[in-house]
Amino acid sequence: MSLSAIIADLVDQAETALAGTTDRTVARAGLAVLIDQDYFHLCPADRVAVTAGVMAALEHEEFFGLEFVGHPFQDEPDPETD
Numbered sequence: 001m002s003l004s005a006i007i008a009d010l011v012d013q014a015e016t017a018l019a020g021t022t023d024r025t026v027a028r029a030g031l032a033v034l035i036d037q038d039y040f041h042l043c044p045a046d047r048v049a050v051t052a053g054v055m056a057a058l059e060h061e062e063f064f065g066l067e068f069v070g071h072p073f074q075d076e077p078d079p080e081t082d
Helices: 003-017 024-038 044-058
Strands: none
Touching: 003 024, 003 044, 024 044
């Protein structure tokens, strides 16, 4: 099985196994458990690659929610007056 197929499978599992998880550290720990259970044969380098791939996919899907930089309710400064 290719790493991309493993990543896709774990992304699908994460939606139920990690439901409600907003903390990325907790999500990584949960992924480690899933990898240990289902893909124990992976070498350490492949585990790192799979974890990074799953986390990137979850970030892309906004699994952890939106994050705001700065003040989300503050008006944008007007560049013409600044």
